Amino acid sequence: MTPPMPPTQTPLGRAVGDWLDHLRVERGRSEHTLSAYRRDLRRYLDFLGDHGITAAGEVRPEHVTQFLAHLRAGDADHPPLAPTSAARAVVAVRGLHTFLAVEGEVEDDPSRDVAPPTPPRRLPKALSATDVERLIQAASVGDTPAALRDRALLEVLYGCGARVSEAIALDVDDLDLARPEAAADGELPGVVRLFGKGRKERVVPMGRYARDALDAWLVRGRPELARKGSGTPAVFVNARGGRLSRQSAWNAIRAAADRADLRAEISPHTLRHSFATHLLDGGADVRVVQELLGHASVATTQIYTHVSTQHLREVYAQSHPRARR
Template identity: 80%
Template sequence: MSRTVSTTPAAPRTPLRRARDGWLDHLRVERGRSEHTLQAYRRDTDRYLSFLHGAGVREPEEVREKHVTDFLAHLRRGDDEHRPLAATSAARAVVAVRGLHRFLAAEGEVPADPSQEVQPPAPPRRLPKALPVDAVERLLQAASVGDTPAALRDRALLEVLYGCGARVSEAIALDLDDLELGRAEDGTGGVVRLFGKGSKERIVPMGRYARDALDAWLVRGRPAMARAGTGTPAVFVNARGGRLSRQSAWTAIKTAAGRAGLKDDISPHTLRHSFATHLLDGGADVRVVQELLGHASVTTTQIYTHVSTQHLREVYAQAHPRARG
């Protein structure tokens, strides 16, 4: 039994549609766009031309900015034939529409580009994924299976990523002179000097767990690996004595996540996200977290406050007498 597939009805063969077909020919012949891309542009602009036809627009020069913005609103709202489009899908359609009008303006077919000021809708910003505290603890424990130099290194690496909120590039770039481990007898953890984006330097406190893991690696693990190298100052080294690579750091985390039974996609940045989220959950000021993360603007850091909203809800539900029926 055959099924009827609903498609956007093709607009009549107006001057606008002929202009659109000329644009697609230009993309195919002169720009070498793939057939898959051309088909997507054709689908998006078919719907756009049908929309313009319904608005009484027949000529390219009749299109105004309002028509483009109204079409964008139409995409997000949907109609009897189409479901509302998400921001990402609507943005793709608007990109096609803008490409068409930019081409017509460049070819002198119209005096100006009516879509020039119309911005595609921004996709919703994905909230960073943070692990629960107990999952982080399982991950860190899983990184130190055995007492081999590699196990000591991987535990120290993960403790620095989580305990200092370091980016993986910052962690593998650490040199011995960037560490101040503090004193074990008074329980202090010391500090670490990180170099972030644009080589911007920041000093980050180091917790006791990170300090102890680094101390174990530097005393019992690194000398065995560094002997194979050429005297590198790198804190984290590989089996050949050279500086640990980003890929090897990722592998260490993936291996530990597998051992810990964590099925979600875990990356070095997951530990950085967890660092920030757990600080805010514990009552840290967002501007302090900004400094610890090395963000140039507090706006970047504030995305983590949305993650912590769930924690606030949980506390409210447990503590407020009118939270539950």
Template identity: 65%
Template sequence: MSPSTTGGTSAAADTGSALDSAVRTYLGHLAVERGLAANTLSSYRRDLHRYLAILTGRGRADIDQVTEDDVRAFLTGLREGDAEHPPLAAGSAARAVVAVRGLHRFALREGLARDDPARDVRPPTPPRRLPKAISIEEVERLLAAATVEEGAAAAARGLRDRALLELLYGSGARISEAVGLDVDDLDLDEGFARVSGKGGKTRVVPIGDYARRAVEAYLVRARPELNGAGRGGPALFLNARGGRLSRQGAWMVLRAAAERARLSAVSPHTLRHSFATHLLDGGADVRVVQELLGHASVTTTQVYTLVTVQLLREVYATSHPRARG
């Protein structure tokens, strides 16, 4: 039987087998007890449904029938691809293997299985990719590109766009966190925002004077215009129809400003990466930056220190008279 996936589920996932039951129990554990974010849970579900399809094709119906060879065959299939799936990069394959290892570890701990066949199967190591930050001058160009245009509607959108981009750079928030903000999440007098991050964890971050002034201008002069239909409710950032601005809508705002500023190396995380890099370049402690970004581990944040070391090397190589022979 070949793996078959449609709309994020597979035929194997509907067999009602003991193996399928173990997967459903594990996903329920991740949703209820671990509180995984919806997007993360969706990725786990998709990866495990593909795993179920592979195991069903190899004649496995119970989790105790799964062998280490089955797990390794799944990893090989991820990297090589098949008629229905393109080959996965190391990072994506690693995520799927982590989901599988978590399933078997959970099954062993809960008494659903007698062994853990995935114990010795290591996820592939993705190549280290340094975060791509832009310079302070480029950030200023990007922010200036969110201009106030002629006409009431266009002017309101311009104020919103400037407030959004200033807030992203001033707080280091993810785009999804920024569009999830409600008006009551802001304390503009003190210059703080209460952000809901991954896994539903909340953190309080400073937003800086530039962002505070931009958000104040948006709230006073633009949000009432955009909220004409009253659909926005408590949402801070509204779209042209008065509803909450979506993550895709915010990404379009960023991309449009980048095009006007003639910047090509821009992604949804560009201002977040730049926020972290510029803080470290300015002498901030890495653990403070960790808290501001909402990273669970300082190891995640330390990748930004590699960016600053790279900058030091470049400055040294171009500035010191004896850097090059």
């Protein structure tokens, strides 16, 4: 008996490869997103293969629905997926079938009516301004190149509201540190050009702390590490002179949190959440915060208004003589 063809070599497997190529080349999706979609779709191909399906035209709506149920239930090789992870997998599956329908490879999209599970709505966790200061100070212990880099990284994440992927993708040409005397004239000392999801560009003002930390890193730290590499234009480089990885950025933040003795779980996104929350607490308009964060819809930004409301409630409860019964 002839053994079954590996899933990635079936007509449907090749279609998956074509779609991922389309996302990378035409849509500019990040390697992180592509890697996640690739894992999800490999599992989808395995599931369909177990049902004898190897071509896109053989997939029916019930197969997509069954795959979603399979993700939520888990199996011997995979634990049950949380709603957020299952939703991402369904998004990948729907994107694939939509692509094939648009390209004319199939007549109908079998995933059209299959909705991803709704993740529970969670408010982002934001640090207090005091804890942010403790974290950043803990990242810059000593005057080594690594310490200068880590402080500059955290200042950019918090001071500019950057995603970690945006920060590590920064090139030196994306910075405009302006003139040092600008602050004395009441101006912000610089701006940074960030490239968000889908390579959407935005320009974000840079405060004095971020500007000074970047200046110190670029002058006193980066040259020593960069000369070990092959001339990368990256702002943030590792010990070998190459572009800093996402994982290394996470490690730097975790190490700083440990040194600062901060008990909360802290990630690069925690600093982005804190950036947005502190702006709103300071009276910034939600649409201004939307532009600074690079959100396509103000509805995405409005979740931070709930965080600010919670902060106001806490202050009221602690401060107002009539707050407690």
